[in-house]
Amino acid sequence: MRNANGKLNGYRGRKPARYSAFDLVRYGIRHGQWPRVWREHDLSPTYDVVIVGAGIHGLATAYYLAVNHGVGRIAVVDRGYVGGGNSGRNTAIVRSNYLTPEGVRFYDRSLDLYEHLSADLNFNVMFSQRGHLTLAHTDASLRTMAWRAEVNKVEGIDSSVIGPEEIKKLVPYLDTSGRTRYPVLGALYHPPGGTVRHDAVNWGYARGADARGVEIHQSTEVLGIDVVGDKVTGVRTNRGRISTPVVVNCTAGHATLLSDMVGVKMPVITHPLQAAVTEPVKMFLDTVVVSGTLHVYVSQTDRGELVFGASTDPYASYSMRGSLEFTEELAGHILELMPSIGKLRLLRQWSGLCDMTPDFSPIMGTTPVEGFLVDVGWGTYGFKAGPVAGETMAELIATKKTPELIAPFDLARFAEGRLVGEKGAASVGH
């Protein structure tokens, strides 16, 4: 296969065929080398669109630009590697049971896209709608859950408040006895919520974008953005200058640093959020369990590991190192919920960066600098929004009209006092 970008220099001689059961048998029997999933390219001097950040948001934007709008020359640049940032550091949970109607509509579109993503990308993203439980430990949080359930129902989302008996049926290992410090009083149950394999989403979008002529440039750091007048004219990287009329900031976590290059002030503070996994054990937990009060969420992967996430660290930092305080607090809280897993050992812990906005909603759209677009402020909800963010940002870039779905999330809302207080975000204690 030869496409508009010229020679195929990374596929090891084989075209990137569609994956099929036949291929699985063929490569299995012959122990053949699978074709590489995406290519490497020399940096061209000009592109129509340069997307900074090769994570789910950047790659999805590039993918939908190419697929839905046929935009020609697109480069995705990243100073690290594909999916090496927060797209590979999140806890891979998807749901749409948010609190604001704007948020519910937006995240539900994302869930719709995730449902068909494996087929769209011809890449198994291991989408699993195993159900999502947000526990309530106080009367106040039970009231918030009821509020959320009603907003969800109005928007057509499967979401309801259930009591301890029903919770016990779904998660037998949960301590619902009521004899704990924070007794489980009820939960917001969201059956369509679940998990997706985040690496597969990264690789699937990268492969799909590459097959449609998008150039993915890894180890390409943006050093500066050229602005003439109020217009973006190009990007300076460690591999040379690119001239382009459109730069998209998809670097959630490092959003401020890139926006500072063009002088656009971001109402964002970067906080680390730590996560951990245990050794793999037999399947015993087939729902996602979240407790806002205890600042912990847990799910079991298909390999059998328990994945834990917590609230954000209480200070601003770009450090991605783990801390002992986190492990101690996590262990205490998770054992209160599930005392029977006390003998499980933690395998590893890591940290991702959350760029927190004042209203727990993202910042998407245009900025005062023409040609500089942002898709940032993803706090603790970036992974679940990946597909819809890509789809809507692509529409915005191609049509120059802001899609209705993301209109409430523009940067100007802070100056104009139109905040979207999303108290259904994971980082909000309730």
Added chain:
Amino acid sequence: MIRIPCPFCGPRNSNEFAYKGESKRRPDPATATAEEWRAYLYDHDNPEGWVREGWYHRAGCRRYLKVERHTLTNEVRSAEPAVGA
């Protein structure tokens, strides 16, 4: 782990402290425009590098400190009483 050399208590773990963050001068509510007020509320520097920020030693001497910290490495260079700073 961040260790803060409290001038009153000696080196202590950061989980004894409450993080106060970037300190900004509050505009006069009587004269500030809506833009100034919103910039004060929402705009932050959020740099990757050395910052001077507030920490409150809530489980210790209960004093406010001005701490110099690197936001990428979490290294703390100095901590001094915030009074008068």
